[in-house]
Amino acid sequence: MNHRPHRTRTLLGGLAVVALTATACGGDDGGTSGGSEAGGTGGETAELTTVRIGTLPIANAAAMYLGMEQGFFEEEGLTLEPxxxxxxxxxxxxxxxxxxxxxxVGWISAGVPIARGLPVCVVTANDATGTTPEDDWQLILTGANSPMDGPEDLAGKRIGVNALGGVAELQTRVVAEKAGIDPASLQMVEMPFPDMPAAIASGTIDAAYASEPFVTTILDQGGKIVVAPGAYIAPEYPLGNYMTSQQTFEGEPELVEAFTTAMNRSTDYARDNPDAVREIIPTYTQIPAELAQRIRLPIFTSEIDEDAVDEQMGFLEQYGVVDAAPSADDLLCG
Structure with a gap:
């Protein structure tokens, strides 16, 4: 299941067109909500626009926090409130x-509401999986004494996932089918990522689709890898992205462009500075610095692999999450 050569793109060009159109059609104030300015430094006296971000307590959110620390958002006139x-x-x-x-959110999480007609869209990508079980950072893991050794052992098992119908559930079912077992036999148990290590240790679940830093926590408990779902499907498989509402995209294009510019800079910085990623993780999670130095890091990327996203959208329809799957184009703003 090889996606090379990829159709990849970023969305800043389209955002610029939207911003120019809005400027041409709008009045003279041109500000974002609250009357503050977004986009560029705006001079020494410019107010910063507060941007509210919904995020997750996992390692691949590090790029955004690094961007805040490095001042990339402030340079675009923004201050983030995660x-x-x-x-x-x-x-x-x-x-x-x-x-x-x-x-x-993840691409699967993005596809479900769009298939159901909710007014949201993706502004940029954030991260992808690794290439092997040795370097991947989202894994299905089990306890030390479990008889599970590989994806063929998933049949009939209770699998912890952070959200039903999301990335973890869909990728787990894809892996099961590729391994020749009935994906409907899997019992999905919804729980937050931080609860997964204890749930495996207590036997509440047989295995968990965990993300870093909880992958390393489970391995430290003596847990073992069952399979790396992303790498099992295809290396560097798209995972994380940032979304907005259609109302924000159409009504505040300068805000969207400023955020996307700063977020892409943050993602590039995270990719090029793994030591900085490890340093920032303890500042927004409960993860000790020592553990942050040992975890597997995501592959940070702002490029959108449209072929792989299209394939993921097909999983939504294949496993009955939605009646008609959207395409990658349907997901992207603009």
Whole structure:
């Protein structure tokens, strides 16, 4: 299941067109909500626009926090206000309810609401999986004494996932089918990522689809890898992205462009500075610095692999999450 050569793109060109159109059609004030300015430094006296972000307590959120630390958002006239949520569905609900301006979710989590007609869209990518079980940072793991050794052992097991119908559940079912077992036999148990190590240790679940830093926590408990779902499907498989509401995208294009510019800079910085990623993780999670130095890091990327996203959208329809799957183009703003 090889996606090379990829169709990849970023969205800043389209955002610029939207911003120019809005400027041509609008009045003279041109500001974002609250009357503050977004986009560029705006001079020494320019106010910063507060941007509300729904995010997750996992390692791949590091790029955003690094961007805040490095001043990339401030240079675009923004100050971020992150709120940690348990999963992508809560974040998307917050976008629709205007509780968040942007949200960090997975591609599967993005596809479900768009297939159901909710007014949200993706502004940029954030991360992808690794290439092997040795370097991947989202894994299905089990306890030290479990007889499970590989994906063929998933049949009939209770699998912890952070959100039903999301990235973890769909990728786990894809892996099961590729391994020749009935994906309907899997019992999905919804729980937050931080609860997974204890749930495996207690036997509440047989295995968990965990993300870093909880992968390393489970391995430290003596746990073992069953399979790396992303790498098992295809190397460097798209995972994380940032979304906004259609209302924000159409009504505040300068804000969207400023956020996307700063977020892409943050993602590039995270990719090029793994030591900085490890240093920032303890500042926004409960993860000790020593553990942050040992975890597997995501592959940070702002490029959108449209072929792989299209394939993931097909999983939504294949496993009955939605009646008709959207395409990658349907997901992207603009």
């Amino acid at each position: 709120t940690v949520q348990a999963g992508g569905s809560q974040i998307i609900t917050g976008l629709v309810a205007d509780e968040f301006d942007f949200g960090f």
